[in-house]
Amino acid sequence: MDLIIRNETERDFRAVENLVREAFWNVYRPGCLEHYVLHVLRDDPAFVKELDFVMERNGELIGQNIFVKTHIDADDGRRVEVLTMGPIGITPALKRQGYGKKLLDYSLEKAREMGFCAVLFEGNIGFYGKSGFDYARNFGIRYHDLEAGEDDSFFLCKELIPGALSDVTGVYQTPAGYYVDPDDAELFDATFPKKEKLKLPGQLFD
Ligand SMILES: CC(C)(COP(=O)(O)OP(=O)(O)OC[C@H]1O[C@@H](n2cnc3c(N)ncnc32)[C@H](O)[C@@H]1OP(=O)(O)O)[C@@H](O)C(=O)NCCC(=O)NCCS
Structure with missing residues (x-):
C-alpha cells in the first residue's frame, strides 16, 4: 500500500472540501459547517500553509488536516502564541x-x-489522548467564554516543546476565522451534491 502525506495544493481544494464534508456530515450537527470553515480559513492570515496536509492512499485522497495560529491571553499579561x-x-x-x-x-x-x-x-480525548493530548485545564489553560465549573473536558492541549506552558496560565482564544455565518455555509454547501441532513443521537448542536 502506498501511503503519503503531503501539503495541499490549490488543485486539491475542492476535493479536500468534499472530503471534509463527507467526514463531518451529520457527526456534530445535522449536515456540517467544517468544509466551509476550511474554505474560509485558507485565506486567513493566521492559517499556516506549511501545515496544511492531505493524505493519499494508492493515489486517492483519504485525509486532511490544518493548523491556525492563535494565542493564550496569559494571566500575567503576556500573549503566548x-x-x-x-x-x-x-x-x-x-x-x-x-x-x-x-x-x-x-x-x-x-x-x-x-x-x-x-x-x-476542542476534541475527543479518546482519539487525541493517544497522541499525547491532555485536558488543557491540567496545563492551567482555560477556554474562553466558559464559566468556572462548566464542563471543559472537550478542551485539549499538547505541548510540542516539553514544559513550554509550565509558567503560563491564562485563557485560550479560538481564532475568529472559525466563526462562520451558518447562512454563508448553507450557500456554500449548496454548490456540492445534495446530501440529507439528519438529527442523530450524540450530535452536539442543533
Ligand atoms: C476523528 C478522525 C479524524 C479519527 O481518524 P481515524 O482514522 O478514524 O482514527 P484512528 O483509527 O487513527 O484512531 C486512533 C485511535 O483513536 C481512537 N478513536 C478514533 N476516533 C475516535 C472517536 N471518535 N472517539 C474515541 N476514540 C476514537 C481509536 O480507537 C484509535 O485507537 P485504537 O485503534 O488504539 O483503539 C476520523 O474518525 C474523522 O474524520 N471523524 C469525523 C470528523 C471528526 O470528528 N474530526 C475531528 C474533529 S475534533
Missing part, C-alpha cells in the same frame, strides 16, 4: 483504521519542527 488545529478528517469508509492517528502524529511533528510550542483545540 500557540496553534489550534482542524478540521481534521478521514474519509468515512476508512475511519478507525489508524489513518487519522498517522496523519495527526505526522502533522504535529511538522508543527514542532517549525518551532510552535503547543497545540490547543
Whole structure:
C-alpha cells in the first residue's frame, strides 16, 4: 500500500472540501459547517500553509488536516502564541483504521519542527489522548467564554516543546476565522451534491 502525506495544493481544494464534508456530515450537527470553515480559513492570515496536509492512499485522497495560529491571553499579561488545529478528517469508509492517528502524529511533528510550542483545540480525548493530548485545564489553560465549573473536558492541549506552558496560565482564544455565518455555509454547501441532513443521537448542536 502506498501511503503519503503531503501539503495541499490549490488543485486539491475542492476535493479536500468534499472530503471534509463527507467526514463531518451529520457527526456534530445535522449536515456540517467544517468544509466551509476550511474554505474560509485558507485565506486567513493566521492559517499556516506549511501545515496544511492531505493524505493519499494508492493515489486517492483519504485525509486532511490544518493548523491556525492563535494565542493564550496569559494571566500575567503576556500573549503566548500557540496553534489550534482542524478540521481534521478521514474519509468515512476508512475511519478507525489508524489513518487519522498517522496523519495527526505526522502533522504535529511538522508543527514542532517549525518551532510552535503547543497545540490547543476542542476534541475527543479518546482519539487525541493517544497522541499525547491532555485536558488543557491540567496545563492551567482555560477556554474562553466558559464559566468556572462548566464542563471543559472537550478542551485539549499538547505541548510540542516539553514544559513550554509550565509558567503560563491564562485563557485560550479560538481564532475568529472559525466563526462562520451558518447562512454563508448553507450557500456554500449548496454548490456540492445534495446530501440529507439528519438529527442523530450524540450530535452536539442543533
Ligand atoms: C476523528 C478522525 C479524524 C479519527 O481518524 P481515524 O482514522 O478514524 O482514527 P484512528 O483509527 O487513527 O484512531 C486512533 C485511535 O483513536 C481512537 N478513536 C478514533 N476516533 C475516535 C472517536 N471518535 N472517539 C474515541 N476514540 C476514537 C481509536 O480507537 C484509535 O485507537 P485504537 O485503534 O488504539 O483503539 C476520523 O474518525 C474523522 O474524520 N471523524 C469525523 C470528523 C471528526 O470528528 N474530526 C475531528 C474533529 S475534533
